[in-house]
Amino acid sequence: MTMNGRETVLDAIRGALSGVPGSESPDATPLSHGRRVDHAGPDVVGMFADRAAEYRATVVRVPPADVAEAVGRALARTGARSLVVPPGFPEGLVPEGPWSRLADVPPLSIGQLDEADAVITTVATAIAVTGTVTLDHGPGQGRRVLTLLPDQHICVVRADQIAPDVPEALRLLDPYRPLTLVSGPSATSDIELDRVEGVHGPRTLDIVVVVDA
């Protein structure tokens, strides 16, 4: 290669931008300092629960002592027979029941995960206005594939993890970790632009919100 793609593209960009004064700073984006409006209101937890439920997640609010039981009920509802528990998930929140338990140590194979019925995780943060849970795939959440292949995803969200809106949540996240924002079960609008739930990702999303008793 003589003149490579990189130099060709960069030269073309610089040529196209010859009208931009050299004194203009590239970094200081002149932002309009409009008002920042609070879209969440005072009841952040309530809004999160409502909005997540609107996108067909099953949401329950329970005191700390009842989390394991709530998780057990979610598993019983779908009749799950196997449960993936990622490394670092709090032991006390795992319910007893007629399901086998799969730890990801050593890492489960894709085939094993494909056959698993459910997975339980904590979250990195959540967003009230959009009803979103955010995973950074750290301890308690596991690598990305764990929450992708099992058909039911149950996540445990502490009330104090719920950020009012997207900007606050983004500030809490570490961009150097893989991140997944989940808003309801998988869905599509591809048939006549109407939304139906349940395509490739988990078709059932359960959210257990832990509130102070």
Next chain:
Amino acid sequence: MSGADNVVWLGTPAFPEAARTALADPQLRANLRRATGTIRDRRLAVAAELEDWEELRERAATIKHHTLRHLDHHLLRLEKAVTAAGGVVHWAADAAEANRIVTRLVEATGESEVVKVKSMATQEIGLNEALADAGIRAYETDLAELIVQLGGDRPSHILVPAIHRNRFEIREIFQREMGEWGAPAPEGLTAEPRDLAEAARLHLRERFLRAKVAVSGANFATADTGTVVVVESEGNGRMCLTLPETLITVMGIEKVLPSFADLDVFLQLLPRSSTGERMNPYTSLWTGVTEGDGPRNFHLVLLDNGRTATLADEVGRQALACIRCSACLNVCPVYERTGGHAYGSVYPGPIGAVLTPQLVGVEHAASLPFASTLCGACYDACPVKINIPEVLVHLRAEAVEAERRDRLFPTPEALVMKALGAVLGSPRRLAAVQRLAAGASRLVARDGRIGALPGPFARWSATRDTPAPARESLRAWWRRTRTPTSEDIRTKAEGK
């Protein structure tokens, strides 16, 4: 600009002829009216929930425009950050180069098939065809892309490429084609969207699980951290971004954002504008490679393919701010009636009418800037405030100019178009001039036609009779008759 493979489909008729065919297809029109009506109402509802919607649009536009003015700087920052995080960055000046890079990367893995996440950039460069030439089969995994691929069809919408198909047609395609490509459609498949989605799940499951290489596009990439973002609904994106060993992302150079923090505006605007949801089901963000989680090799291909030529035009440049939400298609009265195929490009609708001619050179898509009534609905809907009518008028002048150069005879049309630009660029001025013209031109018109005109218009009017402007402009008619909901329109169209 050459090298654009699929931006314009060669051999397709110019917009006016293609539109005539489309307009004669009642099934197509019914499918489009239904789909765009649904999404319009939903978008309006979720946008109205944010009382600072206008401020968000303004901020998004400001970020995009400022970034474009320093594109080289931000791309170099992005390259550095992605490389530091373990990714490899490639640069492609045109479609052919991008296709060569991707083909070489796939060949290096020894694999002969790839799974794909919906991506406009790879559509644009004709990647699937290029891979096929090298003996590599590319499988689309987005539901609408799958419908298009199985149907041997072309995309007609940037978000929902199979929008021109209704549920019954989709069932028919699945039953006929799925078996040819892999797992056949289930016995007794109904046309219920839920069942069709399930059929896609079953058809693609095995393919995801054994995939070693994936190709994706990108919605955003942040220069400070090197983070790439893919916004999706179905989970096919997560499958492709997580399961394979090698991930190749093809991204237009205009998608870069200066910082991770800028995502806050775009993640509020994009889902609401595009599917009318507060947030789409899945958004994946990744930075390079992560030990023990996801692909071990990550390649980012930065694609020019006509973008720098667009960047050079100070009016047309704003089209590069597009975040491909498709809101402008869904509100467009022309798109709703003709559908996407009439535009003869992977980028249909209002954004296509301004982007396509710029990517390929206006002389190669000269009819597209005219495929609009300049009603301004697209501008109102656009989350990054691209003034599509302004760019359309600007390109019309260029198209006329290009034709003049071609034919080597002087015509004042180019001048008239430029003058019109000043008027049409401002909706208020346009409305005023249209009211004036409707009155004044009636004075020179006979039998509803304007014949010979004086002065600089003489030669122009000598070769054509111009219909006198209607008493009411199309714009005014549209505003008057176009009531807020699609339901009203349907009622009206069906004679109440």
